[in-house]
Amino acid sequence: MYKFIQQCRACGDPAVKLVPVFDLGVQPLANSFRTKDEEQSGYAPLKVLFCEKCSLAQLSVVVDPVILYQHYTYETSKSATMRLHFQNLWDCIRAHGPHESVIEIGSNDGDFLMHASRNGAASVLGIDASENFSRVARLRGINTLFGILDDYTADMASRAIPKADVVLARHVFCHADDWQKFMRNIDTMANRETLIVIEVPYAGDTIKRGEFDQIYHEHLSYLGFKAMTALLEPTPFRIHSVRRFSVHGGVVAFFIRRRDFGGEPFPDSVAIAESENITVDDWCRLAVHARQEIDALRGRVAALPGSAVVGGYGASAKSTVWLNACGFSKRQVRFVTDTTPSKIGRLIPGTEIPVLAESAIKSEHPDCMICFAWNYKREIIEKEAEYLSNGGQFIFPHEP
Ligand code: TYD
Numbered sequence: 001m002y003k004f005i006q007q008c009r010a011c012g013d014p015a016v017k018l019v020p021v022f023d024l025g026v027q028p029l030a031n032s033f034r035t036k037d038e039e040q041s042g043y044a045p046l047k048v049l050f051c052e053k054c055s056l057a058q059l060s061v062v063v064d065p066v067i068l069y070q071h072y073t074y075e076t077s078k079s080a081t082m083r084l085h086f087q088n089l090w091d092c093i094r095a096h097g098p099h100e101s102v103i104e105i106g107s108n109d110g111d112f113l114m115h116a117s118r119n120g121a122a123s124v125l126g127i128d129a130s131e132n133f134s135r136v137a138r139l140r141g142i143n144t145l146f147g148i149l150d151d152y153t154a155d156m157a158s159r160a161i162p163k164a165d166v167v168l169a170r171h172v173f174c175h176a177d178d179w180q181k182f183m184r185n186i187d188t189m190a191n192r193e194t195l196i197v198i199e200v201p202y203a204g205d206t207i208k209r210g211e212f213d214q215i216y217h218e219h220l221s222y223l224g225f226k227a228m229t230a231l232l233e234p235t236p237f238r239i240h241s242v243r244r245f246s247v248h249g250g251v252v253a254f255f256i257r258r259r260d261f262g263g264e265p266f267p268d269s270v271a272i273a274e275s276e277n278i279t280v281d282d283w284c285r286l287a288v289h290a291r292q293e294i295d296a297l298r299g300r301v302a303a304l305p306g307s308a309v310v311g312g313y314g315a316s317a318k319s320t321v322w323l324n325a326c327g328f329s330k331r332q333v334r335f336v337t338d339t340t341p342s343k344i345g346r347l348i349p350g351t352e353i354p355v356l357a358e359s360a361i362k363s364e365h366p367d368c369m370i371c372f373a374w375n376y377k378r379e380i381i382e383k384e385a386e387y388l389s390n391g392g393q394f395i396f397p398h399e400p
Contacts, residue, residue, distance in 0.1 A: 001044065001063060001067060002045075002062060002063045005018075005058060009056060009178075009231075010056040010179065010221070010231040011051060011053050011227075011231070013053055017052075019052060019280050020048070020050075020060070021049065021057065021280060021284055022057075022290070023046070023047045023048075023287070024215070024321070025045070027046040027320075027324055028043050028324060029044070029068060030217060030218065030317035030318075031073055032071075032349045033347065034347055034349070035347070036347065042063070042067060044063050044217055046059070046217065047059065048283065055227055055278045056221060056222070056227035057222040059221075065148065069130060073346075074317070075340050078339075081247060081379055086111070087115070089112075089245070089253060090119055093116075093195065094119075094120065096241075096255055100122045101161050101163065102121045102123075102164065102165065102166045102167075103124075103125045103126075103161055103164045103166070103167045104127070104167075104169070105127050105167070105169040107144060108128060108130070108133050109133045109137050110126055110141075113125075114140060117142075124142060125161050126145070127144070127145045127149055128144055128146065128147075129146075145160075149172075149176075151185065154185035158189045163191055163193075164190065164191075164194050165194065166194065167190050167194055169196075169197070170199040171200065171201075173198050174200050174201065174219050174220060174223060175219070176220070183231075183232070183235045186237075192258055192260060193261070195255060195257065196256040197256070198256060199252070199253040200251060200254075201223075202224065202244060202250045204224055204276060204278060205244075205249060205250025206222055206249070206250070207278060207286050208250075211249045211398065213398060215321070218317065226273060229273055236260070237257065239256055239265060239269055240255045240257040240261075241255045242255065242269045243255070247375065293397060293398060297370070297395070298326050301328070301370075309367050310332060310366060310367065310369075311334055311336065311361070311366040312335070312337070312348075312369065313336070313361070313372060314372045314373025314380075315343045315372070318372050318373075319348060319372035322372055322397055323336075323348055323353060324349075329353070333353055334353070334364065335354050335364060336353055336354075336372065337357065337361055337369075338357075339357075339358055344357050361384065367393065368392070368395060369392065369393070369394050371396050372397070
């Protein structure tokens with residue numbers, strides 16, 4: 001079901017020993033929501049190893065992607081926060097030059113490409129490993145190839161859009177095991193002028209903000225500028241510029257060009273890369289902080305009156321991490337609400353806690369909701385003003 005990694009995925013140096021820095025033991029796969037009649041599909045170690053040479057942190061195991069993605073439920077959020085982010089990212093892409101044709105790897109239900117095609121892109125193509133989301137995207141008018149990024153889909157995409165102005169990979173890059181292969185397939189789709197945009201959660205933010213709940217089996221790597229630079233070294237590409245955004249607890253978009261594209265990389269990118277200093281100690285501090293946050297949440301729930309009805313808000317992958325790390329069952333957390341149709345009616349992985357529709361915040365009369373979608377805090381507080389004004393309470397286990 002999983003394999004152990006042998007060497008750093010970014011610098012690939014076989015002589016460098018990877019240092020264990022974070023360990024939550026054996027955990028269920030964070031998005032393996034199952035029905036009551038189904039068995040939990042699998043557990044794997046959740047342990048992070050750090051490369052002292054290029055500062056990439058990476059999981060000790062790679063779960064078989066077929067198991068991880070066969071019934072994928074993650075749907076690009078339709079929240080106002082994400083709409084604004086799409087706009088900001090698209091504005092940045094446009095500012096870099098031509099943007100008429102766009103290929104997106106991991107296009108999910110086609111949301112970003114819809115935004116792009118409404119705002120200046122004349123031809124767009126998605127590639128996505130989820131059969132159901134590829135179908136949804138096609139029904140929405142977004143041409144989508146079903147499959148992971150491999151030699152075949154890269155070749156198909158390059159035939160469909162031979163001169164892509166932009167090749168984009170949002171939040172799919174850290175799900176990939178073989179980065180050199182990933183870059184080779186991007187190479188197939190890119191010509192000299194193509195702008196490549198790779199957006200990932202920024203490891204510097206994960207550490208600084210103590211976001212241990214970003215660590216789960218789908219996120220194989222926790223990436224910063226140094227690791228990205230090391231990874232690109234043997235490829236025809238280099239970082240041209242970078243831009244950080246606050247969504248998802250802090251992300252970075254790398255704008256990458258071919259080395260023969262000409263021009264110098266933006267000086268600010270070089271400065272950021274050089275000033276970054278992520279160390280083993282930072283990761284060890286995150287591990288200590290995680291234990292403290294887990295104990296604090298356990299303590300806050302235990303301190304509530306026995307009669308209190310406690311729910312969870314947002315069946316995010318983060319909710320699986322929290323609920324399992326805290327060892328909560330239905331006795332402590334009766335349900336978790338979510339807006340995603342494919343999660344509703346299922347159980348939080350590793351628990352018997354059901355996922356209910358958003359309306360449960362009214363029908364179940366919870367005294368307290370633990371918010372596992374803390375990255376949408378502002379939006380959620382506004383949306384649930386009525387619940388709060390009626391005496392309801394939110395616990396934010398992690399403060400953004
Ligand atoms: P998200 O933070 O996007 O991702 P991850 O699974 O990577 O941790 O997930 C947020 C979840 O919260 C998603 O399933 C949708 C849900 N959600 C709500 O139920 N209500 C809301 O108002 C918002 C903003 C999100």
